[in-house]
Amino acid sequence: MPDLGKYAEAVLxxxxxxxxxxxxxxxxxVRRAKRIxxxxxxxxxxxxxxx
Amino acid sequence: xxxxxxxxxxxxxxxxxxxxxxxxxxxxxxxxxLVVGLIWGFFFTPDDYRQGSTVKIIYLHVPSALMAINxxxxxxxxxxxxxxxxxxxxxxxxxxxAPVGAMMTVIALATGAIWGQPMWGTWWAxxxxxxxxxxxxxxxxxxxxxxxxxxxxxxxxxxxxxxxxVGSVFALLSRYAVNFWNQGLHQGASLSLDKEENVADVFYxxxxxxxxxxxLLFIALVFLRTQTEIRARRMRALLARERMG
Amino acid sequence: xxxxLIRDLRLAMRAGGGFGLGLAFFLIVVTxxxxxxxxxxxxxxxxxxxxxxxxxxxxxxxxxDRIFALDWEDGSLDLLxxxxxxxxxxxxxxALAHWLTTGLPLVLSTPLFGLxxxxxxxxxxxxxxxxxxxxxxxxxxxxxxxxxxxxxxRGGLxxxxLVxxxxxxxxxxxxxxxxxxxxxxxxxxxxxxxxGITCGTIALLxxxxxxxxxxxxR
Numbered sequence: 001m002p003d004l005g006k007y008a009e010a011v012l013x014x015x016x017x018x019x020x021x022x023x024x025x026x027x028x029x030v031r032r033a034k035r036i037x038x039x040x041x042x043x044x045x046x047x048x049x050x051x
Numbered sequence: 052x053x054x055x056x057x058x059x060x061x062x063x064x065x066x067x068x069x070x071x072x073x074x075x076x077x078x079x080x081x082x083x084x085l086v087v088g089l090i091w092g093f094f095f096t097p098d099d100y101r102q103g104s105t106v107k108i109i110y111l112h113v114p115s116a117l118m119a120i121n122x123x124x125x126x127x128x129x130x131x132x133x134x135x136x137x138x139x140x141x142x143x144x145x146x147x148x149a150p151v152g153a154m155m156t157v158i159a160l161a162t163g164a165i166w167g168q169p170m171w172g173t174w175w176a177x178x179x180x181x182x183x184x185x186x187x188x189x190x191x192x193x194x195x196x197x198x199x200x201x202x203x204x205x206x207x208x209x210x211x212x213x214x215x216x217v218g219s220v221f222a223l224l225s226r227y228a229v230n231f232w233n234q235g236l237h238q239g240a241s242l243s244l245d246k247e248e249n250v251a252d253v254f255y256x257x258x259x260x261x262x263x264x265x266x267l268l269f270i271a272l273v274f275l276r277t278q279t280e281i282r283a284r285r286m287r288a289l290l291a292r293e294r295m296g
Numbered sequence: 297x298x299x300x301l302i303r304d305l306r307l308a309m310r311a312g313g314g315f316g317l318g319l320a321f322f323l324i325v326v327t328x329x330x331x332x333x334x335x336x337x338x339x340x341x342x343x344x345x346x347x348x349x350x351x352x353x354x355x356x357x358x359x360x361d362r363i364f365a366l367d368w369e370d371g372s373l374d375l376l377x378x379x380x381x382x383x384x385x386x387x388x389x390x391a392l393a394h395w396l397t398t399g400l401p402l403v404l405s406t407p408l409f410g411l412x413x414x415x416x417x418x419x420x421x422x423x424x425x426x427x428x429x430x431x432x433x434x435x436x437x438x439x440x441x442x443x444x445x446x447x448x449x450r451g452g453l454x455x456x457x458l459v460x461x462x463x464x465x466x467x468x469x470x471x472x473x474x475x476x477x478x479x480x481x482x483x484x485x486x487x488x489x490x491x492g493i494t495c496g497t498i499a500l501l502x503x504x505x506x507x508x509x510x511x512x513x514r
Contacts, residue, residue: 005104006169010105010108010165010166011104011105011108014111015093017158017165025151029275029276029279032279033275036282036283037282040289043289043290192457193461196454196457196458197454200445200448210508210511214444217462218461218462221464225464227465228465231472
């Protein structure tokens with residue numbers, strides 16, 4: 001751990017905020033990607049059965 | 052048309068196939084360069100003689116600010132492609148990029164505020180650059196909201212792409228207006244082709260790695276989200292057809 | 297074209313909408329400001345020009361969704377689309393009608409509201425001039441926003457979200473000009489910029505609005 005001096009709070013909090021925000025963005029994107037992919041498969045198989 | 056023309060990827064199926072192949076590589080590269088760049092910047096660079104350790108925030112602030120602007124530029128290009136050539140993938144890519152760009156704007160604003168607190172003695176100042184970014188964020192919000200509000204995909208693509216064009220002009224105008232309105236506290240550009248104006252080398256190389264990481268992360272996210280939008284669109288079309296038949 | 301303008305104006309008068317409502321809204325804003333910031337006349341004098349600009353802008357925003365809403369509902373917009381008149385002209389006339397019913401009354405009444413906010417003597421000329429130059433741009437930009445959201449059921453809030461960022465440059469130069477005027481400084485630079493923005497939007501934005509409207513009528 002480097003010595004951050006009196007600004008430790010600012011540096012650490014900005015890293016924390018940014019990394020959390022990036023992770024949230026990635027997580028939301030991946031979750032939605034998976035969900036839509038699954039739903040599309042469901043719909044496609046249903047459509048095939050019908051027609 | 053030649054076999055490896057870029058327009059080939061305008062075919063949604065082809066786009067999904069290709070991006071499926073390259074997406075793991077880009078994601079891994081993005082994560083590696085982000086981890087390397089941020090660790091390099093955080094642990095192995097000296098403090099600045101004026102800013103102390105807060106200089107380390109640069110590795111998040113500058114790349115996210117860059118990507119906030121570049122994401123809008125990418126949306127502008129994608130919108131133009133949609134208007135001129137009417138490739139659906141292009142319109143959907145613009146839609147996919149907007150939330151990523153908005154998030155980058157938030158990160159740039161947040162890290163800037165946290166840095167400004169000890170350095171300028173205030174979380175927020177109505178400085179031209181800060182104000183422009185806030186306005187850019189509002190443009191992102193309006194763009195996303197318009198996409199969400201319209202049900203018909205083609206209408207939404209047309210309207211949002213025109214909004215993107217008009218918005219770009221007004222965002223640029225706002226930038227100059229804000230400059231005129233208030234002289235700022237913000238320092239000049241951290242990066243430029245002119246070597247003299249650059250930040251010192253010790254900060255420069257890890258910063259480049261971080262920027263590469265952010266760019267790759269942006270590309271990976273846009274690919275993934277565009278795939279999602281293509282699938283969602285296909286699903287809506289299938290459901291609509293089933294209801295009809 | 298002129299027939300369309302007259303029709304729009306008559307509709308606005310009869311519906312009692314834009315005309316009175318915008319002004320009443322403006323009056324309320326001006327009345328509420330002293331309650332919010334305190335009655336000291338030095339403070340009010342400092343912020344008067346900015347408040348009046350904001351009030352005018354919000355009053356303008358409030359009446360935007362009426363530009364196309366009525367015509368959309370009763371189908372006359374579809375008729376206008378098939379008429380020989382180009383869409384760009386329709387859009388420009390609509391913007392002009394909106395400005396005549398909302399912007400112009402606001403401009404003419406600001407001296408009165410300036411009294412309420414103890415605007416300094418020197419400020420009246422530049423304020424009225426800046427509003428006179430700026431409000432047409434507000435109407436034209438607003439028409440673009442209204443065209444974007446015309447088909448939507450609850451477009452009002454979205455309309456504000458879309459239009460307000462587009463208002464930023466106009467507001468900055470207009471309010472800056474009024475402020476400099478009130479403080480007795482020279483204001484030719486913001487005046488030229490404001491005039492430039494207004495001319496630019498009037499010349500170019502109707503094309504975008506018309507394109508958007510055609511998409512919505514498809």
